[in-house]
Amino acid sequence: MRKMETNNKKEEIKKGPWKAEEDEVLINHVKRYGPRDWSSIRSKGLLHRTGKSCRLRWVNKLRPNLKNGCKFSADEERVVIELQSEFGNKWARIATYLPGRTDNDVKNFWSSRQKRLARILHNSSSDASTSSSHRCKGKHVKPIRQSCNPTQGFSLVEEEDITVSSSSSLMKVPYSSSDQVDDKGLRLPDLGIKLEHQPFTFGTDLVIAEFSDSHNDAANQQALIPFSPESRELLARLDDPFYYDILGPADSSEPLFALPQPFSEPSPAPRRCRHVSKDEEADVFLDDFPADMFDQVDPIRTP
């Protein structure tokens, strides 16, 4: 009997995608009580969702001023890359520097980026045994134009040791004597790799070549890597004497960029629920919010 009751309680909890009506209920709750008391939403029978689920939905999708559906800009990417190297996987903290972005956004962005890197590394290692193939797991990769133009990229000479940090998945490539100096006098590291295939991008502007074992071919020893000027400068500033970390400095003491200040959300919810008497319940929390805050809540979209 008791088992049946608990089963019934379990069945009451709804999971999966949110419906427009549920969003509406949640928004109304937040309008009335503020973004807190999540667990009361279920206890009041408003929604058959856990408090956790409600909070997540609000924070990640319904909160005003979110950049939903907006891809990360180059600036945002740079901020994420730099802050990740500084703070580690503290997504919530990193997200405070990016107005309109949630920790989930940042986490997903970073995760995609890491997967991309892992895949490229994997492909490159397997390609090493079949270097004649340009096929990239079901997709053909176009070979790129080669160039010796030092102003558009840096040349890649000898293959050197390339390591991947297991803890952070950061790829590190030692400097070598063949480091290049660009037209601004900035030192560009020799990645010790040679470009054969179409490069993939880190975010929108950082570009790295795939690796090749066909280094006997002198014609292949120099290749164009289309770094944007901005990215090249960024790369050049990573002036670690021993290692060059393509994805950002492993432990840099000074930031590479002028980082934005943490974005302060309107009245972050207190760590604990505030107990509210009936008299003050409605609207009292809304004092914490700008008057037009809810004007910017996206209209409920029907699925």
Place this chain on the structure above:
DNA sequence: AACCCCTACAACCGCGAGAGG
């Protein structure tokens, strides 16, 4: 047209921290 693969994103889960009883 069908299939496969990749990517981005939404949502869930587990755990730890902090506050109140």
Place this chain on the structure above:
DNA sequence: TCCTCTCGCGGTTGTAGGGGT
């Protein structure tokens, strides 16, 4: 001081959509 409850965070999984073959 301990226990319980709630919240927040980070990791993971599931899935829809797009693009290539």
